[in-house]
Amino acid sequence: MTIELEGVGHRFGDRRVLRDVDLRLDEERVGVIGSNGSGKSTFARLLNGLLVPTEGRVRVDGLDTRKQGKAVRRRVGFVFQDPDVQIVMPTVAEDLAFGLKHHGVARDEIDRRVADTLAAYGLAEFRDHPAHLLSGGQKQLLAIAAVLVLEPEHVVFDEPTTLLDLRNRRRIGRLIHDLPQQVVVVSHDLELLAGFDRVVLFEGGRVVADGPAEQTIAAYLAMHPPL
């Protein structure tokens, strides 16, 4: 259960967004913080091969994201900030079944896993509900459930609570804390990351602090004192 980044850098054209990132992530709960434009989201996308680094390499459980991207994406689930782009099927149950169907899972097994997931995440009553009529919190819950139904080994969250109210932020936070998988959470929500095993701070595309949550969050707050 390890994600390794060796000499990783990334450019979009002439714009350099990440540089000299060397990290070995084997903790269960890893948080990533930093200012807007600090490279956090790019970093997150490198972890499941959505992006391959322009320099260095990223390996997940020994699999290179450049050469084995498909296998990496099966191991690493990815939850986006906006669930509206992540939910691809019209109804809740259909969206949960979508990835399983595509992975060639047998029909009976799909039905069983969808039913289990609906029950586990309190979505059973919304089984045939149109996804666009769900509340923001329910949509995010569905987006997460649609990733978890595929039983990934790692889950990367890119600002999962940004669009949510306090009650749903706490609900999603509790869900993330209880996951059995290794999770990497990119977030501005410092409350969500409290108690994480490790938090990495990015600024200007570089890692500038790395350690237990309290220590890194304190360093981040010190860098940005109240106005």
Next chain:
Amino acid sequence: MLSLYHDARSPVHALPAGAKLLTLFAVGTGLFFVRSLPGLGITLAVVVALYAVARVPWRTAWGQLRPVLPFTALILVAQLVLTDWRTAVLVGVRILVLVLLANLVTLTTRTSAMITAIEVALGPLRPLGVRPERVGLLVALTIRFIPVIKEQADQVRAAQKARGVERSFAFLTPLLIKTLRLADGLGEALDARGLDAEPPRRRS
């Protein structure tokens, strides 16, 4: 088709999606050969009876039919002006029967079953290069994203109204940009869910 499925146990729900789509196609075609008003009236009565068999609440059925009524009325008036009252009524009832039947198929068939039926129907075209799974995905995405894009259009309109612009074609530009961004995000999400390759054939 916009995920209007009404969950119930009924013989209509239990029919395979392919059979329902074929029936819709056959009735849709056959209607144009029915030229007697009593014949069309009986067809209309049968379709209405099917709603009862399918246990679709009348309120739901009415909610689905209502948006089409102004257009039907418009066509009816145009036919009255251009032809005679009998032809106008024939055309109007045909449209009603078709819309009611199409709505009934939508209300009693899960989208996934509909998409599977489309994929099965397109299966024989695979040697010609057609990829049924891709067509199924296209249909699913279309159904899923119509309300999302409508919501975005509403947001853009609201933002413009808030800045004092009541009606303007200028809303198309931000909407297009938002839609393109949405498409980018969607492509990324499909990649993240492992859909960057042709799906394997189902094992059952």
